[in-house]
Amino acid sequence: MPTLGFLPRAPRVALAASFFLTLALGPAAGSVFAAGPAGGRQQVTRLPATVKLGGVSYTDARGQFAQLGYKSSYSPDAGALTLSSGASEVVFTVGSREAKLNGLRLFLGEPVELYKGSPVVPTIDLDRLILPILRPSRVGRNAIRTIVIDAGHGGTDSGTLNQARKLNEKTFTLDVAKRLQALLADGAWKVRMTRTDDRFVELSDRAEFANNAKADLFISIHFNAVAAGSDVRGTETYVLTPQFQRSTSSAKSGPEDKVAYPGNRHDSRSAILGYHMHRQLLAKLKSEDRGYKRARFAVLRLVNCPGVLVEAGYLSNNGEAAKIANANYRGDIAEALFAAVQAYDASMGLPPKAP
Numbered sequence: 001m002p003t004l005g006f007l008p009r010a011p012r013v014a015l016a017a018s019f020f021l022t023l024a025l026g027p028a029a030g031s032v033f034a035a036g037p038a039g040g041r042q043q044v045t046r047l048p049a050t051v052k053l054g055g056v057s058y059t060d061a062r063g064q065f066a067q068l069g070y071k072s073s074y075s076p077d078a079g080a081l082t083l084s085s086g087a088s089e090v091v092f093t094v095g096s097r098e099a100k101l102n103g104l105r106l107f108l109g110e111p112v113e114l115y116k117g118s119p120v121v122p123t124i125d126l127d128r129l130i131l132p133i134l135r136p137s138r139v140g141r142n143a144i145r146t147i148v149i150d151a152g153h154g155g156t157d158s159g160t161l162n163q164a165r166k167l168n169e170k171t172f173t174l175d176v177a178k179r180l181q182a183l184l185a186d187g188a189w190k191v192r193m194t195r196t197d198d199r200f201v202e203l204s205d206r207a208e209f210a211n212n213a214k215a216d217l218f219i220s221i222h223f224n225a226v227a228a229g230s231d232v233r234g235t236e237t238y239v240l241t242p243q244f245q246r247s248t249s250s251a252k253s254g255p256e257d258k259v260a261y262p263g264n265r266h267d268s269r270s271a272i273l274g275y276h277m278h279r280q281l282l283a284k285l286k287s288e289d290r291g292y293k294r295a296r297f298a299v300l301r302l303v304n305c306p307g308v309l310v311e312a313g314y315l316s317n318n319g320e321a322a323k324i325a326n327a328n329y330r331g332d333i334a335e336a337l338f339a340a341v342q343a344y345d346a347s348m349g350l351p352p353k354a355p
């Protein structure tokens with residue numbers, strides 16, 4: 001694992017993020033109106049576009065979404081703010097890092113707060129996660145030529161285990177990777193694998209392989225585990241934590257949050273990719289939604305392209321392990337990942353016109 005000090009400081013993500021920031025700070029002068037719970041129009045107290053609370057930048061969610069044509073309804077008792085466009089719905093809860101986006105569990109960097117009676121949402125979450133997902137065509141097309149599939153673990157690193165059933169994560173990650181490779185290879189994409197057999201590959205070498213292959217998309221496949229006997233099951237999807245934000249599992253901010261990694265240049269596109277991955281996996285597998293989360297996993301930090309890491313299920317859960325051990329279920333996982341690549345590719349609009 002590389003130490004933080006050896007990593008180049010990437011420039012702050014510029015294009016897409018600055019667009020959304022402009023939107024956030026744009027001509028919001030005047031009162032903002034939004035539909036109330038009964039459908040009537042109510043005046044929303046006008047807030048500054050962004051405020052600092054406890055050192056964190058927050059954005060007036062209702063004002064921001066009103067500019068995007070969303071209707072809002074806020075229930076002070078539940079602390080729930082629902083923003084709806086007809087096509088998409090976002091639900092924030094005051095005091096919580098957990099939001100719902102089109103029915104999916106989504107984890108924010110910081111909890112939603114109340115400012116002068118109005119819910120405010122962490123600005124980084126809006127700029128780098130939610131708005132790119134809701135308006136992918138504004139992000140700019142990711143012309144995909146090469147996709148790198150990363151089968152987690154291998155060789156001496158077995159990954160997680162189900163001891164009772166003698167199941168290894170490394171076996172199933174490679175199997176799903178090969179199934180996904182076969183599906184993707186039928187398309188117009190060049191597909192490369194960080195490993196094609198049972199061998200150990202360093203995390204940094206996986207990212208370096210993708211960078212040398214000039215990958216336009218990086219998909220890392222894993223299976224999860226907790227202490228044996230636990231009832232925990234379900235699907236998690238991870239993208240790289242943006243700079244200046246804490247990861248989903250971090251209880252508080254740390255020095256690592258300040259570092260910009262190569263992968264952070266692709267935050268907006270990774271956000272869109274992760275959304276489609278999580279959505280397709282849950283739709284196909286009907287598994288429990290453990291959340292769309294963010295972490296600074298080495299492979300995600302170091303790749304020079306949009307990247308995602310999926311934890312498709314829990315090997316530690318006997319019921320889920322039995323499913324994962326079934327080839328048809330692994331085929332379903334690969335099909336979900338394939339459908340997500342297609343949805344991601346289609347979400348950012350038409351390919352650029354040939355010169």
Ligand SMILES: [Zn+2]
Nearest residue numbers: 152159222223
């Ligand atoms: Zn793993």
